[in-house]
Amino acid sequence: MNDAWSDRLSEYLDGELAPVEAQELERHLQECEVCRQSLAELRLVLTRLASDSHLPADQPTEREWQAIRGMIPSPRRRWMIPLGLAASLAGLAIAGALLRQRVPDRAAIPAVPAVYVQAMGDLEAILRENKGRLRPETVKALEASLTAIDSAIAQAERALSADPANDYVTRSMGQLRDARLTFLRRAVAVAISKEL
């Protein structure tokens, strides 16, 4: 059975009727058994819909990640400077090799990519905010480690400006930046995952 109000019950439930209309509907409900029944059943439906929470089957799985991973083309990280030719040649077991190529001098000092700087800044900010969740000796150790990496990077930068074509220094710089980023990521992960 249908009446003028039965199609507006949802709006009423969602609080979308104007106050005047809502009052009229409530007066109607007092007289209409069918609409009262419908309203009650709609409430049950809403409760049931709202009760659907995350199931165990919703959880991420390693298998699913591998499937996704297989479908995304991933270049190597763009700020990693490739290892010098000498390093890759040295990886071959060349017994008794006499002449080996040294790596050709690199042309320019690679600029620090903006995305790297941003990620670094974000991670540092998060670490600052969450330092209080860590034990004091852990914080001290973190800061000491970060200081060590930073002074290493500063040294590399000075060396690079004095000798821009030095491939060892260029390579070290890339590795140090990478190490700094990895270090911050892990520190943040530990800080955030600490259960108080």
Next chain:
Amino acid sequence: MLTALLLALPIPQAPFDTTISVRPETRLEVTASAGTIDVKVWDRDAVRIVARPQRRSQVRAVLDGAVLDVRARTPTGGIDVVDYEITVPRKMNLTLGRHDVDITVHGTEGSVDAIVTSGKIVIEGGRGAVSVRSFQGPITVRGARATVKAESTMGQLTLTDIVGDVDATSNSHHVTLQNVDSRNLRASSIAGVVRFSGPLHEDGRYTLTSHSGSVFLKSPPPINATIDIATVGGAFSSALPHTVTHRTRTGIFVARFGNGGAQVTMESFTGGLVVEALTPQQPM
């Protein structure tokens, strides 16, 4: 096939003590938020788990197919400090972790995969693969016949009496490889000293690097190696006869010892690079 042996002991003070039969292919997986995990071996086809939780945890040991999963749950879902003493079959593979836990394994002949956020890890033994990681805390591996991968972000690494490929890295602490017999080896640190002693095989590849720490290589004579040297502010020194070639700038050159067989890389930005002969009586 799921065979679940659920043994819960809600009484806080009494230790949990159970022994479970396992098959040869069963792997042990212990996940602890805090406390200690101490693993010993025996010759039975069974695992004995003794656990002492500090609070009202339920310790669960569930045998699910090929994995024996051991963990504790507190009623409120928070963490508890649990001390585990576990005795396993000699060849059982071990996966141990995960947060603020000290882990000790005595004399295993299985593979070991151990991860902690902070805590001390000591592994004696290990076959096949030993993979150990910590964010904060020292790592010691002794007597492994395995591919060893050890990584501590802020912790010292000590690997002794190893046969197998080795990859050992620390950010801020020393890395010491003593009596390591390997054909594929990498040891690196940023602020720590890197020490390696062991044979240099002529078909081997060895990479020893630090940024500000010195790098020491000791090997039984005669040493046959081609060593790529790189340093900016440091210095290379060796009392053993060698020839220097391919010098492209101060600090970057190749040092050749003997017939130049093993391929070695030694790098330190500001530290010293030292190559010495290892004599039998000489300690590290």
Next chain:
Amino acid sequence: MNAYVCAIPPAPFPGAMTAGLDLADARLAAAGDAEAFERLYWRHGARVKALARRLLGPAEAEDGTQEVFVRAWHRLDQFRGDAAFGTWLHRLAVNVLLRELERSRRHTSDDTPLETLAAETQPVGDPDLERALAALPAGLREVVVLHDMESYTHDEISRLLGIGQSASKMRLHRGRSALRSLLTGGERR
């Protein structure tokens, strides 16, 4: 699996705590860092899969989730960082999944009996609700899911589906009423 990739435990965190981490990882992933993307997957995968399950049903939830993440990978440079990553991802997920829903409707005959649909599904929390949602006529399921399970407003839904707000309200009511009939088993109009 490199354990430190998941140094963050896989269980989902309260959104506020991970917002900063998401931003950093989204930027890294946009630059090609797959490990960063994996962390985002572990943090947000459950919410995406629940949405996929609600819109497409449990049988298609996994495929739908994978589609969403693959699309997200390619669209990462469009994430500005002015909203939370979870919100951005959710909007993207809704778009991808609605398109999937459309596509699967074109390929499924309307005569597919309810029992067959039910047999294809895997065990879920509320099987009757699942069957009822699957039985809803086209256009109603998504409005019910988005409004009553994902808390979208009619304004947002109308823009997403390209319909008017009053149409959105009407579909919502018709969807709820249909569910009411299916779940109570009675004859209602």
